[in-house]
Amino acid sequence: MKGCINTGCPQAAINLHEEIQLLGLEPDRLTYNTLIFACVKAENLEAAMRFFKEMNDKAQRLCCSDLYPDVITYTTLLMGFGHAKDLHSVQKIVLEMKSCHDLFIDRTAFTAMVDAMLNCGSIKGALCIFGEILKQAGANVDLRPKPHLYLSMMRAFADWGDYNMVKNLHERLWLDSAGTISLAAQQEADHLLMESALNNGQIDAAVENLTKIINRWKCISWTSRGGMVALRIEVLLGFNKSMLSPYLLPQVLPGNPIERIMLPLETVRPLPGSLELKKVVMRLYREPVVPIIDDWGICIGLLHREDCCEMNAPLSAMMRSPPPCVTTTTSIGHVVDLVLKKKYKMVIVVKHSNLNGTTHGSRAVGVFTAEQLHNVVAPVPEGLKQKHTVRRSLTMF
Numbered sequence: 260m261k262g263c264i265n266t267g268c269p270q271a272a273i274n275l276h277e278e279i280q281l282l283g284l285e286p287d288r289l290t291y292n293t294l295i296f297a298c299v300k301a302e303n304l305e306a307a308m309r310f311f312k313e314m315n316d317k318a319q320r321l322c323c324s325d326l327y328p329d330v331i332t333y334t335t336l337l338m339g340f341g342h343a344k345d346l347h348s349v350q351k352i353v354l355e356m357k358s359c360h361d362l363f364i365d366r367t368a369f370t371a372m373v374d375a376m377l378n379c380g381s382i383k384g385a386l387c388i389f390g391e392i393l394k395q396a397g398a399n400v401d402l403r404p405k406p407h408l409y410l411s412m413m414r415a416f417a418d419w420g421d422y423n424m425v426k427n428l429h430e431r432l433w434l435d436s437a438g439t440i441s442l443a444a445q446q447e448a449d450h451l452l453m454e455s456a457l458n459n460g461q462i463d464a465a466v467e468n469l470t471k472i473i474n475r476w477k478c479i480s481w482t483s484r485g486g487m488v489a490l491r492i493e494v495l496l497g498f499n500k501s502m503l504s505p506y507l508l509p510q511v512l513p514g515n516p517i518e519r520i521m522l523p524l525e526t527v528r529p530l531p532g533s534l535e536l537k538k539v540v541m542r543l544y545r546e547p548v549v550p551i552i553d554d555w556g557i558c559i560g561l562l563h564r565e566d567c568c569e570m571n572a573p574l575s576a577m578m579r580s581p582p583p584c585v586t587t588t589t590s591i592g593h594v595v596d597l598v599l600k601k602k603y604k605m606v607i608v609v610k611h612s613n614l615n616g617t618t619h620g621s622r623a624v625g626v627f628t629a630e631q632l633h634n635v636v637a638p639v640p641e642g643l644k645q646k647h648t649v650r651r652s653l654t655m656f
Contacts, residue, residue: 260293269300276310288314292331299339304348307339330362334371341375349375350384366392366401366437370408382415393435403437406444413451420458425451446476450485457488465492469502480600510635513592517585520635521608521625524550524558529623532559532575536567539574543567548604550626551578558582558607558623582607587624594627604629 263272276294279286286294291314298307311328318326333356340348353372356364369392376385389404389412396402409432416424429452432440453468469492472479480486493501511520529550530539542549543564551560551574560578567577584607585594594606605628609621 260290260297264293264297264300269297270303272297273301273303273306286314288326288329288332291326292329292335295332296335299335299342302339302343304339304343304345307336311336324361327361330356330365330368333362334368337368337371337375341371341378344379346376346379346381346384349379349381353388366404369402370404373408374411377411377415382419385412385415396435400437403435405438406432406436406440409436410444410447410451413448413455417451417455417458420455420460422452422455422459422461422464425455446472447485449475450479450483450488453485453492454488457491462492462495466496466502473502481596508591508595508635511591513590513595515591516588517591517594517608517627518587518625520591520631521587521627522631523625524623527626529558530562530574532573532578534574535571536574536577537570540567540570548628550582550605550607550623551575551580552623556622558584558609561605561607563604584609584621584623585627586611595632598627598629598632 260272260275263269263275273294276286279290291310294310295307298304298310311332314326314328314332318324333352336352337349340352349372353375356362356368356372369388372388373385373392376382376388389408392402392404392408396404409428413425413428416428429448432448449468449472453465453472456462456464456468465488469489472485472489479489481490489503493503496502527550529552530542532551532553536543543562547564549562550558551562553559559582560575560580561582562574562578566579569577582605583597583601583603585597587608587610589608597603597606605626607623608625608627610624611621
């Protein structure tokens with residue numbers, strides 16, 4: 260059953276229940292928990308509740324304490340009804356868990372309660388349980404929430420624009436959470452603080468938090484939640500007060516295919532991987548990166564100047580492989596994002612991808628370099644800055 264679930268076939272796991280019965284085997288708690296988990300994965304909550312009832316009834320009939328639902332059973336059900344946004348069922352399960360005197364509700368179960376409440380849009384219910392966790396954690400340190408739970412609460416209150424609550428959670432994250440706070444979690448916490456300020460209409464506080472983010476993290480992904488908040492702040496500030504020094508692409512349209520501005524492969528003169536470095540050392544002195552090809556003319560890697568450390572070694576031994584590749588139809592905007600985000604010095608352009616969607620082994624037709632990007636971008640002109648200024652008092656909606 261676990262194999263079926265792990266390979267994305269939860270319904271097949273559910274069907275195995277009939278085979279278990281035909282063989283005369285009696286399902287135990289582990290079997291029922293696995294079946295309920297399969298039902299949740301298959302989004303068949305009605306079947307999950309049938310197994311739950313069958314499990315309960317059998318435990319009472321046989322007076323078997325090992326068959327009663329445990330914390331894993333309830334946590335799995337909470338996950339399913341939370342994703343289904345069935346608040347009534349979530350509240351019913353939480354009440355039943357608290358009514359079971361023999362059931363120890365651990366940190367994972369409490370976290371599942373909060374996540375299910377938040378998924379159902381019940382911030383008040385989530386806050387009540389969160390407060391209960393903190394209260395019990397005073398006597399039992401094993402119940403102290405992990406950073407994930409703080410972030411879940413912060414996301415909900417950031418949506419609401421409750422800046423004070425998010426600020427408080429941001430401070431308590433460092434003092435009261437258990438375990439290591441990853442860099443990704445730290446960064447998201449800072450982004451959520453900025454978002455809550457902006458959604459609350461506190462533009463100055465949002466700008467202040469964005470300034471701290473820039474100084475601390477040095478970069479921000481436009482595709483992230485925090486990146487979209489930073490973009491909204493940029494719109495409010497206007498070009499003349501921009502914090503991120505935007506550049507324009509006046510010569511190209513980001514939606515156009517990269518083949519329109521790529522350099523043909525022959526113009527960058529790729530080198531055979533079998534050549535020894537000592538024969539082309541001056542080439543690497545002049546150029547920071549050179550494409551490397553095999554005997555069939557297929558680009559197999561990129562040789563960077565800083566990797567050249569052995570004069571008698573072949574270039575293929577020092578190149579970075581596989582090279583970053585895109586197809587000729589990839590948008591210029593996407594390639595620019597790749598160069599900026601991954602700090603690529605060169606991206607290989609191939610004619611088409613393989614049947615499996617990869618570009619490995621495809622023949623290269625051109626390249627796009629960081630130097631090209633530097634040549635096509637331009638700062639925002641002073642006239643355009645004045646023309647597109649947006650007042651900071653603009654109402655948020």
